[in-house]
Amino acid sequence: MLEAHVLLYAAVLVALSPYLLRDSAAHKTTDPSEVNALSAVRSRLIDPTNSLKTWNSGDPCSSNWRGVFCYNTTNDGYLHIQKLQLLKLNLSGSLAPELGLLSHLKILDFMWNNLTGSIPKEIGNITSLHLLLLNGNQLSGFLPEEIGNLSNLNRLQIDENQISGPIPKSFANLRSVKHLHMNNNSLSGQIPPELSVLPVFHLLVDNNNLSGNLPLEFSEMPNLKILQLDNNNFSGTSIPTSYGNISSLLKLSLRNCSLQGSVPDLSRVPQLGYLDLSRNQLNGPIPTNKLSTNITTIILSHNSLNGTIPANFSGLPNLQILSLDNNRLDGSVPSTIWNDMTFVGNKSLTLDFQNNSLANIPNAFNPPANVTVLLYGNPVCTNAQESIIQFCQPQNVEQASESPTNSTRSCPSCPTDRDYERNPNSPMPCSCAVPLGVGFRLKSPGISDFPPYIKAFEIDLTSLLDLFLYQLYIEQYMWESGPRLNMHLKLFPSNTSLFNETEVMRLQGVLAAWEITLSDVFGPYELLNFTLGSYEIPGSSASGLSKGALVGILMGAIAGAIILSATVTVLIVRRNWKYRTISKRSSLSKFSIKIDGVKRFTFEEMATATNNFSDSTQVGQGGYGKVYKGVLADRTLVAIKRAEEGSLQGSKEFCTEIELLSRLHHRNLVSLVGYCDDSDEQMLVYEFLPNGSLRDHLSAKATEPLNFAMRLHIALGSAKGILYLHTEADPPIFHRDIKASNILLDSKFVAKVADFGLSRLAPVPDVEGVLPGYVSTVVKGTPGYLDPEYFLTHKLTDKSDVYSLGVVFLELLTGMKPIVHGKNIVREVTMACQSGKMFEIIDSNMSFYPSECVEKFLSLALKCCREETDSRPSMSEVVRELESIWRMVPDANVYPSEYSEISSNKMSKSSSTSLMIENPFTSSDPSGSDHVDNNIPSATVAPR
Incomplete structure (x- = not known):
């Protein structure tokens, strides 16, 4: 050999x-000063996943250093760095001042990492810079005045950091800037009026601590399309009437800014498509002049507006939402708003007039099926006639978080040697290809409902990317606070199974360099990630052969x-x-993870346990990777979660889960047996739980439905596991992704909470001994289970877990999924209870049950799901209430030790108050998905 x-x-x-x-x-070689600068940059970075291993040898430009792209031709005999793109590599540490020595740089991209410290003022020396992309980190400190020296800068993105202090007046010198994205920081002071000289298209400074007056000068900005200032504090300020003269304006969003005065007349803004002035102290009547026919969204709720609802809201063909709730409007409910609208496909209209003083309703009030009218809290609903009672139920207007669904075909399986998938949009039935994954977010869309615009978005994006329409598949999307629209896209090759390297690099370059511009209605976008999967391309190629x-x-x-x-x-x-042998590495030590009592397995041991990861041993699959049933050498059954190659979030979640589970020991938490951390493999090894997940047993495919006692005991076990996390773990832990598929069941149906990849440590006292009540973090979790207050404020608390568990309780009682076809389980159950139809929504598979216990359990679940954090019970109160209900269950003393012997007949014979009902809400439609975030792994049967 x-x-x-x-x-x-x-x-x-x-x-x-x-x-x-x-x-x-x-x-040729790279300019030595730039090589030295990169070495200094590398020394300041912490690279736990070894993403920058190519930086350890050779020349940056000629040796393909990851994320380093160079000019092909130069006049001084050296190669120069053109782009530094280190998007979402799990890097921490800080930015080195030596970045300022990269004097030929056009793109500086550190988006979506974990960098701390301040932005070096030396970046202001890179006068060639076009894109400065630092969003999605933990940067702090003030904005350097020197950034104003970047006269060629087109895009500044520093959003979603912790930057404080004022916006420098020197930013008025950014005479080429089109996009200023500074939202979700802690910026303070007044917005400099000097910025009005800039050619800015999109000015996003929402979710800061800005104060003072709204600059009158903004009405003179010639190109301003989006002005988004939500969640600041312009106390005592009114909206300048001159804003009605910004002829280029497409979106004006000033939600929750402590504004006073009247609503300005915006009828002279010809292209206005989105208006949100909600949650202020605006008063007076609503202007009666006609708005732009392009408008999709009008939100004026939670103010002190009075008078009647004007007729100018009629004849707006693109209107999706008109929200006037929680004002002082009186008179009659309008019935002409939808008269000039054509409802085709997914188009719909929501009219939210709740909590006003509307006293009259027209005769024969009969809105079309696609129009939702909400009148709760108005005098017209007092002693309402049967014909309008349907409009008088309280509701929260929520944006749907569903993914597109596609018809399934009977096709053979795709190859398993690479990440092959079926393209649902392919004109060739059953074709398999390896897609590229794209995390994509619309940062300030001019719409409130996406389905009617999906086809337009697909046509727009594919034409800009020079792809055929069928090559784009929108795998999932969800609305986030802002509101912003988060999507996970898949790009499939055309008439072949693989993209070639040139095409991969072209698509990545176009998206990462913002070389495309979407239609104005979709607003600015941002690239969240670009997942190569099985594709392998070099970081750059500037010279050489x-x-x-x-x-x-x-x-x-x-x-x-x-x-x-x-x-x-x-x-x-x-x-x-x-005889596969792989060199071992010590990446876990870089995270200082405590792994006492947790065994480290070799790849060979894992392969042997799963018969070389045979398909016959696979029991689940999620965003993190596949899950296999394995048998260790000592005959112990285990579940092995194997990270997919190229998983961007895998390493972080891998280490988070080991760190937490290695020191958590409770009957109702899944146990970590060990891990495998070979050079190109990451696997977590758990105890095997033969009864799979709770979601499996609530689905329409479940062969043996759970009776009430089993459901209640699963709820109690889950609550005890979470209570341990909140009160006994040291330090306490917020789970952040509690859902039915993350509650696993052992052979006796004992519930065990699983999947700690998104968990966060609870806050600890600061230097003065004050204990913060929340952790400020980017929203992650699963739609339908997300705490609404956490979703809006990014403040994660123990009550966020309470809300999610409350949704699980509702699933246990109804068998419904959290969100199916736009229906939210919390809303559906609340409406049923308020209309006296509580027992009509109980899961019909649970044929017999003690009604008093069900009522108390349902009441507890709804308390957990209250929108206001402070009104929810604590987890200890939840456990106490569940134990109290458990004591009421007939023959409770025989449970849960012999679940395998329990039958629903035993419950029926023991309870004189049992009822037998049908559940009209239970659906067997398998298309409803309870998982809509590409950053969130999922599985169905075993620990993920």
């Missing part, structure tokens, strides 16, 4: 040597040694398949 290797290498070297020698004389030369060299080398190499390859493949 050794002699064969030597002969192979010799043959290749002989074939390559003349080309290598010829090229070395003309080979051309592709043609390389192909010729390699073909010559292969031709010279083809027989020998084929022989050696066969031997090596056979040997590796049977």
Whole structure:
């Protein structure tokens, strides 16, 4: 074997040597000052996943350092760095001042990492910079005045950090800037009026601590399309009437800004499509002049507006939401708003007039099926007639978080050797291909309902990316606070199974460099991630041999040694398949993870336990990877969660879960047996729980439905596990992703809470001993289970887990999923209870149950799901109430130790108050998904 290797290498070297020698004389290197700058940058970064391993040797430009892209031609004999793109690599540490030495840089991209410290003022020296992208980190400190020196800057994104202090007046010198995204920080002081001279399209400074007056000068901005200032404190300020003269304005959002005065007349803004002035102290009547026919969204709720609802809201063909709730409007309910609208496809209209003083309703009030009218809290609903009672139920207007659904085909399985998937939009039935994953977010869309615009978005994006329409698949989308629209897209190759390297690099470059501009209605976008999966491309290629030369060299080398190499390859493949050996690394030590009592397994042990990861041993799959049932050498059954190659969030969640589970020990928490951390593999090994997840047993496919006692005991076990996290873990932990698929069941149906990849440590006292009540964090979790207050404020508390568990309780009682076809379980159950139809929504698979226990359990679930954090019970109160209900269950003393012997008949014989009912809400439609976030892993049967 050794002699064969030597002969192979010799043959290749002989074939390559003349080309290598010829090229070395003309080979250029990177400017030494820029090499030194990158070395300084690297020294300030913490790279736990070894993403920058290519930075350890060679020349940055000619050795393909990851994220380093260089100019192909220069005049001084050196190569210069053009782009530094280190998007979402789990980097921490700080930004080095030496970045300012990269004097030829056009793109500086550190988005979606965990960087801390301040923005170096030296970045202001890079006058060639076009894109400065630092959003999604933990940067703090003040904004440097020197940023104003970047006269060529087109886009500044520093949003979703912790930057404080004022917006520098020097930013008025950014005479090329089109996009200023500074939202979700702690900026304070007044917005400099000097910014009005800028050619800005999108000014996003929402969710800060800005104060003072709204600059009158903004009405003079010639290109301003989006002005988004929500959640600041312009106390005592009114909206300048001159804002009605911003002719280019498409979106004006001033929600929750402590504004006073009247609503300005915006009828002279010809393209206005989105208006949100809610949650202020605006008063007076609503202007009666006609608004732009482009408008989709009008939100004036939670003010002190009076008078009647004007007729100018009629004749707006694109209107999706008109929200006037919680004002002082009186008179009659309008019935003409929808008269000029055509409802086709998914188009709908919501009219929210709740909590006003509307006293009259027209005769024969009959809105179309696609129009939702909400009148709760108005005098017209007092002693309301049967014909309008349907409009008098309290509701919260929520944006749907569903993913598109596609018809399924009966097709053979796709190949398993790479990340092949079926393209649901492909014109070729059953075709398999390897897609590219794209995390994509609309930062300030001009719409409130996405389905009517999905086709327009697909046409727009594919034409800009130079793709066919069928190559784009919107896998999932969800509305986030802002509101912003988060999507996970998949790009499929056309008429082939794989993109070529050139096409992968083209698509990545176009999206990461903002070389496309979506239609104005969709507003600005941002790239959240670009997942290569099975694709492998270099970080950059600026110099050295051309592709043609390389192909010729390699073909010559292969031709010279083809027989020998084929022989050696066969031997090596056979040997590796049977005796795979992988060098170990100590990445866990970089995280300082405590792993006492947790075994480290080798890859060979995992492969043996799963019969080389045979499909027959696979029991689940989620965003993190696949889950296998394994048998260890000592015959212990385990569940093995194997991270997919190229998973961007895998390493972080991998380490988070080990760190937490290694020190958590409770009967109602899943136990971590060990882990495998080989050089290219990451696996977590759990106790095997044969009864899968709670979601499995609530689905329409469940063969043996759970009776009430079993459901109640699962609820109690889950609550005890979470109570342990909140009160006994040291430090306490917020789970952040409690859902039915993360509650697993052992052989006796004992509930065990699983999946700690998104968990966060609870806050600890500060230097003065004050204990904060929340953790400020980016919203993650699963739609339908998310605490509404956490969703809006980004403040994670123990009550966020209470809300999610309350949703699980409602699932246990009704069998419904949290969100199906736009219906939210909390809303549906609340409405049923308020209308006296509580028992009509109980899961019909739970044929017999003690009604008093069900009523108390349902009441507790709804308390957990209250919108206001402070009005929810604590987890200890939840456990106490569940124990109280448990004591009321007939023959409770026999549970839960012998669940396998319990039948629903036993419950029916023991309870004189049992009822038998049908559940009209239970759906067997498998298309409803309870998982809508590409950053959130999921599974169905075993720990993920």
